[in-house]
Amino acid sequence: MKIGKYLCYLVWVLLLGSCQIEAQKSKYLRSVGDIAYDSTSDKKDFYLCNERNVKQYHNNHKGLEYKGEKIALIELFDKQFVPVPNSKDSGLIRIRFIVNCKGETDRFRVTAMDENYKEKEFDTKITQQLLLICKGLTDWIPKQYEDKALDYYQYLIFKIQNGKIIEIMP
Secondary structure (H helix, E strand, C coil): CHHHHHHHHHHHHHHHHHHHHHHHHCCCCCCCCCCCCCCCCCCCCCCCCCCCCCEECCCCCCCCCECCHHHHHHHHHHHHCCCCCCCCCCEEEEEEEEECCCCCEEEEEEEEECCCCCECCCCHHHHHHHHHHHHCCCCECCEEECCEEECEEEEEEEEEECCEEEEEEC
16 A cells, blocks of 8 residues: 555646646747747847747738738848749748847748758758848737737748749748
8 A cells, every 4th residue: 555655646747746847948938830939040139028928920810910011021032032043942941030029020930841842952042031131020010919919930931943932821
């Protein structure tokens, strides 16, 4: 009987300990996809209204909020992106970032995949251009909820075919 009590106590302690570890891990990241601060790539002085409550871009049902809307983004990329000649790179490049409550951006993350949705590395002449253009976009509109500006995650996905942008989503 004593062994059963001790075993039960040991299991309880281990479970409690693992719960506390999980709570410590999730102190800054509340769900899958949160973008944690990275001192090697992110601005030290990037301000968030509420680090624990960064919304998704679609949370207020307005979708993409940029001055001039999607057409303005397309025009900017058409003007600024220089296709890479003779490139065979094709697939999707996603750039995800945070727009803060002031309409400023940071915490940019790039992921890419081929046409079969397998992870892929694109020519840096493509990814670095896209990243620089995204970082230069200054007309993001802060999301509003109950007349209060919020921080939110935004992304742009670029469909690339032979080194050229053929579509920008969302």
